[in-house]
Amino acid sequence: MTDTLIDRYIHEVGVHLPAKTRADVQLELRSTLHDAMAERGLDPGQPEDADGIAALLGEFGEPEHFAARYHPERYLISPAAFPAFRLSYGIAAVVVTIVHLIGLVLQINRGGLSLEWWGSFMANYVDNMLLNFGVVAFVFYLLEGFKVIKPSKADPAWDPRKLPAIKDPDRVNRTEELVGIIFTIAALLVFNFAPHWIGIISWDDGGARVFPVLAESFLAYVPWLTALWLGELALKALVYRARRWSRVLRLGEFVLQIASIFVLYTIIQNAEIVNIAVVDNLVKFGLSVAVAIMVLEAAKQLFVLLRGEQPALSLERIIERIGK
Amino acid sequence: MVTKEEYPTLLEGLIGELRRGALGLAVLSQLGQPEYGYSLKQQLAARGMDIPEGTLYPLLRRLEAQGLLESEWRVVDEARPRRYYRISPQGRQALGDLTHEWQALSQALGGLLTGGTK
Numbered sequence: 001m002t003d004t005l006i007d008r009y010i011h012e013v014g015v016h017l018p019a020k021t022r023a024d025v026q027l028e029l030r031s032t033l034h035d036a037m038a039e040r041g042l043d044p045g046q047p048e049d050a051d052g053i054a055a056l057l058g059e060f061g062e063p064e065h066f067a068a069r070y071h072p073e074r075y076l077i078s079p080a081a082f083p084a085f086r087l088s089y090g091i092a093a094v095v096v097t098i099v100h101l102i103g104l105v106l107q108i109n110r111g112g113l114s115l116e117w118w119g120s121f122m123a124n125y126v127d128n129m130l131l132n133f134g135v136v137a138f139v140f141y142l143l144e145g146f147k148v149i150k151p152s153k154a155d156p157a158w159d160p161r162k163l164p165a166i167k168d169p170d171r172v173n174r175t176e177e178l179v180g181i182i183f184t185i186a187a188l189l190v191f192n193f194a195p196h197w198i199g200i201i202s203w204d205d206g207g208a209r210v211f212p213v214l215a216e217s218f219l220a221y222v223p224w225l226t227a228l229w230l231g232e233l234a235l236k237a238l239v240y241r242a243r244r245w246s247r248v249l250r251l252g253e254f255v256l257q258i259a260s261i262f263v264l265y266t267i268i269q270n271a272e273i274v275n276i277a278v279v280d281n282l283v284k285f286g287l288s289v290a291v292a293i294m295v296l297e298a299a300k301q302l303f304v305l306l307r308g309e310q311p312a313l314s315l316e317r318i319i320e321r322i323g324k
Numbered sequence: 325m326v327t328k329e330e331y332p333t334l335l336e337g338l339i340g341e342l343r344r345g346a347l348g349l350a351v352l353s354q355l356g357q358p359e360y361g362y363s364l365k366q367q368l369a370a371r372g373m374d375i376p377e378g379t380l381y382p383l384l385r386r387l388e389a390q391g392l393l394e395s396e397w398r399v400v401d402e403a404r405p406r407r408y409y410r411i412s413p414q415g416r417q418a419l420g421d422l423t424h425e426w427q428a429l430s431q432a433l434g435g436l437l438t439g440g441t442k
Contacts, residue, residue: 021385025381025385027397027405027407028361028381028407029381031360031361031362031404031405031406031407032361032362032377032381034404035360035362035363035404035406036362059376059377060377060378061376061378065378066377066378069378069379069381069382070381070382070385
């Protein structure tokens with residue numbers, strides 16, 4: 001089911017509200033909009049009522065301005081600048097995290113993971129994240145103080161019909177999953193039945209010849225990779241069929257991510273992947289970066305799992321809330 | 325000095341400031357019985373005090389945060405949930421004090437406006 005203009009408006013208001021009050025304000029806004037629509041005989045599911053609903057939302061005003069009135073008047077970062085601040089801080093936090101993860105992978109490769117090293121690593125990471133937050137907040141404070149960022153004025157030509165669609169974090173991109181399934185099957189077939197196809201191609205009088213490059217010590221790990229890919233294939237098929245990410249599917253993905261990190265780390269540490277030394281080092285570096293990204297992805301997945309379901313605006317959830 | 329084009333915006337701002345202080349009093353005066361936001365808005369509009377949604381709802385939240393209103397969610401008809409607001413005991417006291425203050429201000433201002441400038 002596609003989201004209605006009302007859903008998009010409520011969602012967009014929520015983007016500009018603090019998390020603490022967001023769900024509650026959105027509930028009340030939805031309730032009010034339904035009252036107003038009922039009075040005017042409007043139905044968000046009817047295309048012919050779109051103009052009436054747009055006019056109604058126009059009376060409520062742009063989502064940013066509507067939300068701004070819920071903010072207390074004293075703040076370090078204003079409502080107008082808050083989305084940009086959150087994005088900037090998020091980008092800076094991801095960069096700091098990736099830099100630390102690369103450092104972690106390099107240290108794993110060097111084989112010096114002492115307790116003291118971990119302590120220093122974590123302290124350094126927390127320090128940098130706090131510094132990062134402080135610097136971004138200070139920069140925004142200055143930008144607002146010197147009026148570089150100004151509160152935006154209400155736009156009389158604002159059109160609610162141009163509101164962006166709501167991004168649903170649980171909605172599955174089926175094309176992406178299908179491509180993933182095809183590539184996983186291809187990897188399963190090639191690595192199990194024709195690993196000698198992976199190599200350097202040379203053309204001579206007799207036609208094209210492939211010189212296999214995968215090392216014997218790496219091929220010994222193919223059964224491990226096969227088990228992972230079969231798991232991946234089963235999960236992708238389930239996800240493709242379900243169309244939405246559930247808690248069980250996310251848990252499966254998390255388990256597979258952890259297993260992949262373990263297998264890849266073991267391969268990097270113990271095996272020669274390619275039988276050409278220089279290329280082997282490059283491949284291992286590439287895999288180390290991939291492992292770092294996978295650690296980040298697994299951490300993100302774990303966060304989503306622990307956080308549980310986000311408060312939705314379904315009637316059942318509203319009634320559940322009232323019951324409490 | 326504002327230009328002719330800027331004057332409507334200036335006037336809008338001045339009216340907004342003039343009304344802002346009175347809106348809380350208007351809302352408190354109508355919440356002796358529980359009302360949800362939309363019905364309160366209609367009730368106020370019917371009595372000549374039209375408050376835009378974008379002003380009314382945040383105001384209700386602010387008054388509640390100040391302890392002058394109490395609220396609760398209820399599912400009344402068609403299983404549609406609504407948030408009902410009602411004046412709190414502290415709100416009643418504030419309503420009495422503010423009404424007194426408003427009457428004094430109104431009387432003083434009336435005298436000033438009808439008396440003209442010196």
